[in-house]
Amino acid sequence: MDLDAAMEKIHDGATIMLGGFLGVGSPLRAIDKLAERGVKDLTIISIVNAHPAGNFDMEILYRHKQVKKLITSHSGTCQIALDQWAAGETEIEYFPMGTMVEKMRAAGSGLGGVLTATGLGTLVEEGKRKLTIEGKEYLLELPLKAEFAFIKGYRGDRFGNIQYRGVSANSNPVMATAADYTVAEVNEIVEVGVITPECVGTPGIFVQAVVQGNTFEEHQRAYTDQWVRAKLLK
């Protein structure tokens, strides 16, 4: 499937998980295509916000005013998101990062919720049930799912098997399990069998569409340009 065909399913008001961590391991082509398609009132679920140097990954969705709500653990890297939030144009809901991961894992793995001590005694516990298990107190955190997930892998095959590379798996594997329809953007689409079984990071049964993203050369150039622009390389 190509990205345009996958994107036709996305409607105004959709709830969408975006894999990646400050732009690393992010589905850059899919995000640009979401911006181009112009769908509005999106609820975006992303573990953190855009790369701190700006003009990269999901920032464009704010520039185009497409985000109704963001569910995240951290938004301090994206000033335009904060400005729109302060002005009441968009919402942000925070969860601790590890809690957010487990909420998505619960949604994808048939659990009714998770118990965690993270956030006890803070604003995070407001409105949540507390349970005491063997003398220790925990917060009950409920599953977090989405209609769509856009994830990013290194290579993918037509079964949907996805291989990750380096430190870029981050939120992608868990999001792949927690959405009704998961689109994996990859640097290279390969024949079935090329990704050896032990290198499959996300089994194909979690993935509904594999689409060609930036080639590996384009991928290298995109991050090198961003890091050079942000003066992050020695």
Place this chain on the structure above:
Amino acid sequence: MEARELIARRAAKELRDGQVVNLGIGIPTAVANYLPEGVELILQSENGALMFGPTPRLGAQDPDFANAGGQPITLLPGAAVFDLAASFGIIRGGFVDATILGGLEVDQEGNIANWARPIAPGKYTPGMGGAMDLLAGARRVIVTLQHSSKTGSKVLKKCTLPITGAGVVDLIVTEKAVFEVSPAGMVLIEIVDGVTVDDIRAITEADFTVSDQLCAYQV
């Protein structure tokens, strides 16, 4: 010596060879530059790596290798990579020996506030990221911060900003002093040269006792 460097150098002295350590953004990141001779850490990056190395030079960067600040990194021999579920399993599961975090405020009950500055009523930035999980799971919590802001002491009786963790802080390192924190209260254990206990009392809102082993700031 500049305050931030002094704090980083002092905090580095808390770490032991072979420990699994997670360093926060800012002053804590600099701690890695001042480790004592013979101390090699297993640094954890919450976006999914153990044993990351220095920033690559231009030409050696890899688009899929970055730290929790979105900055390019290298990995050392023996490194491991994993997804966020494993990464926060490590953090909450008690496998992190120590975390060093920055703070907006700390208090004498071991509370720390470092995730929420108000930008509008009920709206806070930047968000807690992985800090609440680290505070809930790390075996030892070291907070590095400058002793005072423009408006006064950052070492308080009670945090005024929304807290990130309740009763979790073990050690507070500022550019003036070092305090141990326990359920029994805050204890002053080190002060910098040329500063008296009274000077520390004058710039510290929190109540504290003075250790009978009070000594000079170790750098």
